[in-house]
Amino acid sequence: MIKLRLPNSYFEGHEDTITLVWRRTLVADFSKREIERAIRRKFRVSVEVNVEDGYLVINTDNEDIERFIAFYIQNNLGGLLKNRYTKRKVIYIHEGMGVPLLGYNAFGLIDRGTNLIQVRGSTGCNMRCIFCSVDEGPYSRTRKLDFVVDIDYLLKWFDWVAKEKGKGLEAHLDAQGEPLLYPFIVELVQALREHPHVSVISMQSNGVLLNDKLVEELAEAGLDRVNLSIHSLDPEKAKMLMGIKDYDLNHVLEMAEALVNAGIDVLIAPVIMFGVNDDEAEAFIEFARRIGAGKRWPALGFQNYIPYKFGRNPVIAKPVPFKEFYRWLRELEEKTGMKPLILKPHHFGMYPRPFIPLAFKRGEVVKAEVILPGRIEGEMIAKARNRLIQVINSNAKVGDRIKVKIVRTRHGIYVGTPV
Ligand code: SF4
Known part of the structure; x- marks a missing residue:
């Protein structure tokens, strides 16, 4: 046998x-x-x-x-x-494929002109929040496939970016989806911890996949903070908002506490939809206080719900102008004494740093090679000058050499249309 x-x-x-x-x-x-x-x-x-x-x-x-x-x-x-969670096909990006890891927002690295570098190892989510800005999770209407970037290859690009950007970096692990789905998450934290240019390692998470062992491993690897998405403290409402009927709020609350106890700071990050969960703001603050969140960084990061073109935009959520949202936060600060609730980059030790120089100018037409299918209908991913370009409204195929007009270059994320 x-x-x-x-x-x-x-x-x-x-x-x-x-x-x-x-x-x-x-x-x-x-x-x-x-x-x-x-x-x-x-x-x-x-x-x-x-x-x-x-x-x-x-x-x-x-x-x-x-x-x-x-x-x-x-x-x-x-x-x-x-x-495993979205059931979508995964394209595994490794060094041999010659895929640049700058230029595209679904995987790789993003430099938004500060000392924080977003590190995106994979796409896909285990939840399906009714307000998700990237329509993630199982049964997504728009996302067709997922990506996973090999850890050695991701670190190779990170090292190059880090050398360009200088010391005192925050490596922020996030995703179009849930970063804990990245199969090498602990190893990634550990390797970033050893990088001489990295001062802080933070992560976005919905907390569902955490368990005591993983919390310990992440703490030992050197994770500094988790921005934890919890949108309601009422178990039934939380299930409704997360879009998953067996979402276990209690488990996530326990894990929030476990993170703090393991020495990982927690920032509770609810998306506020007025008329849905704004009435829970004080309860969130109370919870954050009780578990000792916000030791080095703010304890709460309330986010204003905004509808997105390719996101899920539930009818129950009424978008509120930012001016009104900030007024609401100020009142909350006064009422509860929890400060800061209006978050500024300096609260996170974030400050401007020169961008990695842009590879393209807006309006420029470049010759590019289509190297991967995109995540949504009509999207393909091309490469030129060692950068990725998200080509929209395209019917090109992988391997095609096409001309692309660059229509967007903001934060080194390149979007183009075929010409
Ligand atoms: S909002 Fe975040 S946790 Fe919710 S489905 Fe989207 S990516 Fe997942």
């Missing part, structure tokens, strides 16, 4: 398929029959393939079959990789 398990993974058995779960968040479905057929073709023996306690079990003692199957799985993994 052969019992097989690959590094950082386990198997799940279903009726006709065997699912490899790799690093918590990625999966690949293999057909049981295909595996058995591959063995039959190669070794001329009939075997039965099953799963027991996370192991792939084959009723043979032939060690060559074990090696063959390990190779077979690794060989087919790339094409079958899916996000």
